[in-house]
Amino acid sequence: MAERSTLLSLSRRRLLITTSAAAAAVLLATKGLTPAEAADSPREGGDITFLIDSLGDTWIPNNSAISSFQGHIWGHVTDKLLYVDAEGKVSPWLAERWEQNNEATEFTLHLKNGVTFSDGSPLDAAAVVANLDIWYAGRKSEGINPIGLFPKTYDHAEAVDPTTVKVYFKKPTLGFIPTLGYHGSILISPKTIAQPAAQQADLSKTSGSGPYVVDSWKEGDFVKLTKRKDYNWGPAAVGHTGPAYLDTITYKLVSEPSLRVAAVQSGQADVAYNASPQELESLKADGFTIATPRYLGFVNGWAINTKLAPYDDVKVRQALQAGINRQEIIDTVYTPDWKLATSFIQSNVPGATDQSALLAYNPDKAEKLLDEAGWIKGADGIRAKDGKQLSLTLNSNPYLATSKSIDELIAQQLGKIGWKVEIRAYDVVTYGQKVKYGGAAVPAYEVTRSFIDAGTVASILTNANNGENWFALDESDKTLNDLRDKIASAGSIESRKPLLDDLQKYVLDQGYFIPRTQIVQRIYAQSPKLTGVVYNGVAYASYYTATKSE
């Protein structure tokens, strides 16, 4: 008997290895096919350990749901109304279907029946209204923030019946639907929402409707999740709706990056988050799975301050656009897992168009433009005009570990065509104080930011409706403002598409935004035993569909 079971488990293991290898191969070949479809019967059970560099600060859902660390846990403990996949495609989840009026000011959401939070309360229309209200307004006097990226045009929502919610906006808000599948829009039990901030900050007292519940946690140490056996409402888009396969997921804080990787290499843990790009090639060679999913958002690049000389001159900005060798950044600082920027938004964002021609490396063109603009090369190789040197101060982004290396490389590239580049590196606190869009001494503000819907981009760039005025243009650029207004009032995705294309072309051609590379902000190094991981539109790994072989 014992012998037989050994034989069985051996062959089972071999089978699993074969199927997971096959699944991986199929996944690589046909991107988008979900692993659940590739493997016949996923293995039940198993525990995984995920090593992470930090577990952010607070656990108040509103204040932490968009943290790049807490997002991992919220993704398993809570659900959303809609699912947004890595390609930005929106599909039903807890909202089975939805309608909107022609002006995109009123939306009706139809909810799935029978969904419950882990505290037993139903996820019905009233619960959704409670969530929408707190996402929009927060309870600021109690220290519960609104969700910054929730549409500020929100008016109110009402429960028509237990499974129907109507949502009203003051102005057209096409971005509302994708917002529901994104970042902070996690559904929390109304009982949790009613609690004061200090209670909500205790993760174990927070109930969501997700496939996992919090088993135990310790501040700054670990969070252990166990699966919810009655879970039956996963997003159809991932090809699985029942309970998760893995029994537990433990997020363990290990702040030393080399230790995270070494622990996975030695089999003590299953996933290491945020390994350095330089380590990836050797990990791959050893058979580990490397995932570098991109999120939906802006590429990594600079918003140029057009108020600050000489960047008030379009020729200087265009010279900057042409003077950067983007391929060299990928070859030197990154690995082939990183992609060239093709616009100022990531290429997987719906509505992104290919503007590579405007981003081609052309040092001759750059030199010519600078000559025309009156910046003449001196004996020291640095260009000058009216006794002033052509200079660029870069403030390396402390939120992105590789930022400074890229700045150094660009300094060399620009140096060749006569730019004097100075690099400053601040810590997060100082950076937040000193470096702002259009700041007096900030010619180029480095952007890394995800967003929900390309439609929101135009108004962020300008100063209309509390926009952030990225290029310090105020109201001076009529073309940009026209595009912004047309995009904002567009009633459908189709009519908006050509306008978005025009916007991308215009912003890049004017040299308002200087892309560097598409951004990968989350890097996963993972044991080959773990398969079936799905990455969503914010590049978070979901282990809901994952299985682990022995």
Next chain:
Amino acid sequence: MSKAYLNYAAKRLVQAIVVILLAYVFTFVVVSILPGDPITNVLNNPQNGFTQEEIKEIIAAQGLDKPIPVQLWTAFSGFVTGDLGLSMRTNRPVTTLIAEVLPSTLVLASAGLAVALLLAAVIAYGTQFLSKGYGQGLLRGFPSLFLSVPNFVIGLVLIHLFGFQLGVFRVIEPDSFWATLFAAIALGIPISAQIAEVLIANLDHESRQEYAAVARGRGLGQLHLFVKHLLKPSSLPVVTVVALTIGELLGGSLITETVFGRTGLGSLVQRSVSTQDLPVLQAVVSLAAVVFVVINLLADLTYPLLDPRVKLLGAAERRPTTADEGSVDISNVVTS
């Protein structure tokens, strides 16, 4: 108890309280003049997309827009009534945060101290009884070596060797027995250096004394001589050094906790410093101040009771540095 003593005790008690309150105010002022706080840091993160109006409103709701003296008064009046408040970073009660991490640090610090004492004793014994040709000089060099190798380097080497190569412990379970032992070794090695230095110097001094020569002449064994006769008089200054290393144990455990992935007071302080979480920093600094002040207060109040010759006067005459079997013998004071 004499009236003079009660006067003295009351004076010392008031002094102690003033020191604690001053430590509180000092920390508040120092952290307040630094730029930033956890709430503003979160709001400034460009990923969040808050408008300027929202940022202002949230900061006002937290009272962070008020002048620093007003904020200090609010925090201070909470502190004297025993309310340590909520952490700005986590929104959880400061007392809960500290209670969660304190046990882990106490275990690590006491294990680290035990390792340091053991190591110091072994090294010191070796320097007395190994013959010159067999590594005595080498042993005498150990303390300087230990002091010069940073404790995180020792930690990383131990982790890679015993955690990954030999698999003695799992890095992801830092609170297990073996992981704690290796963390204590990493923490104890640099601490042992100073203790060993003082111990060796005193042993050298004691072994030159007549009584040691007499003992040797009577044919006492080395270990017996060491333990029975030399260790005790040499240990008294060591007690002073150990008391002084308590601060270093806390500092060292901060680094050791980070390297080994332990969650303790050190890592709480580290996170609170990097985000300027004022209420937590206040509580930790006050806790440290209370510990030091209480130990000193107890010592100060006890000496006059134990030794009537101690005058109830200023600090200089208050406490004998060492006391050899009841007689104040200056020759036994630290000789290093």
